[in-house]
Every structure is written in structure tokens, then in C-alpha cells.
Amino acid sequence: MSKKLGRKPKSDIRDEMVELLYFMKEAYGYELYKKYCKVYDKKISMRSVYYHLNKGVELGIFNLKEIRDVKGDFSWGGGVKQVIFQLGSNAQPKISKDVMDKINALK
Numbered sequence: 001m002s003k004k005l006g007r008k009p010k011s012d013i014r015d016e017m018v019e020l021l022y023f024m025k026e027a028y029g030y031e032l033y034k035k036y037c038k039v040y041d042k043k044i045s046m047r048s049v050y051y052h053l054n055k056g057v058e059l060g061i062f063n064l065k066e067i068r069d070v071k072g073d074f075s076w077g078g079g080v081k082q083v084i085f086q087l088g089s090n091a092q093p094k095i096s097k098d099v100m101d102k103i104n105a106l107k
Contacts (some may be wrong), residue, residue, distance in 0.1 A: 009059060014052040015094075016040055018061060021086065022093035023103050026065055028082040029053060039102045053085055060090035 020035055021027060027035070033049045036042070056062035065084040074080060087093070 011052060011055075013044065013048065014056055014061065017049070017052055017056070018087065018091050018093050019096055019099045020103070021062070022091070022095060023100050026084050026086045028068075028084050032085070035103065035106065038106055039099060053083075056088070057085075060088045062086070062091070063088040 017032060017036065020032060020039065024032075024035065029050050030046070032053070033044070033046055036044065036049065053062055057064060062085045065086045068082040068084065069079055070082055071079045
């Protein structure tokens with residue numbers, strides 16, 4: 001009768017990220033973070049975004065599409081790795097018209 005420790009597999013943040021990715025088709029973490037903050041008008045941390053992306057990959061909600069090496073003159077160095085995510089087979093988007101309208105307004 002011991003309780004399972006840790007976070008619940010259900011998450012509002014992850015569900016909202018599924019909605020965003022449904023309309024965006026694919027995105028890397030920082031891109032998803034920027035859209036999330038604007039569309040949902042909420043402040044979340046980058047760490048939280050990456051936690052939910054990685055947990056979503058474990059649960060089959062998100063898939064890793066590719067990893068890109070992007071060269072540039074960044075304050076921290078000469079390049080970055082962009083991990084591109086897309087929806088996985090276990091994703092269940094609600095297909096909200098409100099979210100779609102907000103994403104289209106940002107373009």
C-alpha cells in the first residue's frame with residue numbers, strides 16, 4: 001500500500017505544449033518556450049520546458065525528430081545543438097481554436 005513517489009504523469013504544462021506542437025508541427029526547446037510564454041501568457045522556466053519535453057519523450061508524447069548543430073557567434077561560444085521535437089504517437093491534442101488563433105497572430 002505504499003504510495004508511488006515523484007511527479008504525476010499528467011501535466012497541464014505538457015498538455016499545453018502538445019497543443020503548441022500540434023500547430024507548429026516541430027520546434028526546438030527555446031522556440032517552444034518563447035511561444036508558450038506568449039500564447040499562454042504564463043512565465044515558466046526553461047528548465048521546466050526541457051523537463052516536460054524529456055518526460056514527454058519517455059511517455060511517447062513527443063518524439064526527437066533531429067539534432068542540429070547550429071554555428072554562430074553566441075555569447076557562450078561558436079555553436080549550439082538544437083534538439084527538434086515533434087508530436088509522438090501518445091500525444092492527444094485538443095486542437096483548440098483559441099491557441100491556433102494566438103499562434104497565427106504571432107506570425
